[in-house]
Amino acid sequence: MSEQWGEPASILVVSGDPATRLRYAEMLRAVDGHVVDQVESCSAAVALLAHRRFDLIVAETGPPAVDAVTLCRSVRTGGDRTGLLLLTAPGRTSERVLALEAGADDCLGRPFDVAEFQARARALVRRVDRMSGMVDDQDGWFEFGGLQLVRRSREARRGSNVVAKFTNTEFAIIEVLAVNAGIVLSREAIAELVWGAAARKSNVVAVYLCYIRRKLADAGCHGFIHTIPLVGYQYRLGG
Structure with missing residues (x-):
């Protein structure tokens, strides 16, 4: 080991x-x-x-x-x-x-x-x-602090209710943050994890995060994604 x-x-x-x-x-x-x-x-x-x-x-x-x-x-x-x-x-x-x-x-x-x-x-x-331990292999969803992220349909759910539908890029970004829950990720780190090592798109991460937050907020889901000034972003379990 x-x-x-x-x-x-x-x-x-x-x-x-x-x-x-x-x-x-x-x-x-x-x-x-x-x-x-x-x-x-x-x-x-x-x-x-x-x-x-x-x-x-x-x-x-x-x-x-x-x-x-x-x-x-x-x-x-x-x-x-x-x-x-x-x-x-x-x-x-x-x-x-x-x-x-x-x-x-x-x-x-x-x-x-x-x-x-x-x-x-x-x-x-x-x-x-x-x-590991957060995935339901049958239905393809991931549980992150009360919010279920469904990869096949690119949805966020709470219980049986769909609270938000995401584009491919939006889902990739929220998934990266959720998998690293509690860890502060810079825009550059998020861009690299989403688009790979050659990514030159860190400037648009903040734009996509605005879209994600708005969709969650419209469904009454607040506080999952936090901005850490001058550092980056953090996903907090339980919102």
Whole structure:
């Protein structure tokens, strides 16, 4: 067991090149104690995911056999919140945008620094761990201090009542804040978690938060999202 990771993580590495798969697996095992499986294609990953669960999937974009965007869509169908880290080709901004829109949690351009790769994987594993126990796998909703966030329909509910419907971006932002409840996140941190490492949209986070707050306030749900002056934003359980 690693002090940095806590319980050993179960990780799936997807790459069309055997040497590359082995290198990524060794980088992840070096952090200590993980169980790392390796597959060579998107179809092999989907087949394995039909009967195995992982804390994190690390997929390298590449030839058609490793269609990481298709893999993202397949994983997210049905509300699966397994962490998804995509390793993209250098200078392929459009590829990163497509991956994030398809449900990837983060993208890292190749070549990359090993320590940064390990840190990003660690952050995604921590996120999955924080969400454990808060998820109803059958209905695909998350309970955060009295507010249910339903990913499939991008709704906020209290009991059986729908209190707000969100756009994709609005839902991604409130989910990031709720998963990190009690932690103050800067605009830059929120933007990176929502749009990935290449995000240049931190200036619009405040605009989307206004929309989110207004929708919650219209339904009488106040006090979930707090502004911490000169620092960032915080989601407080129970409002």
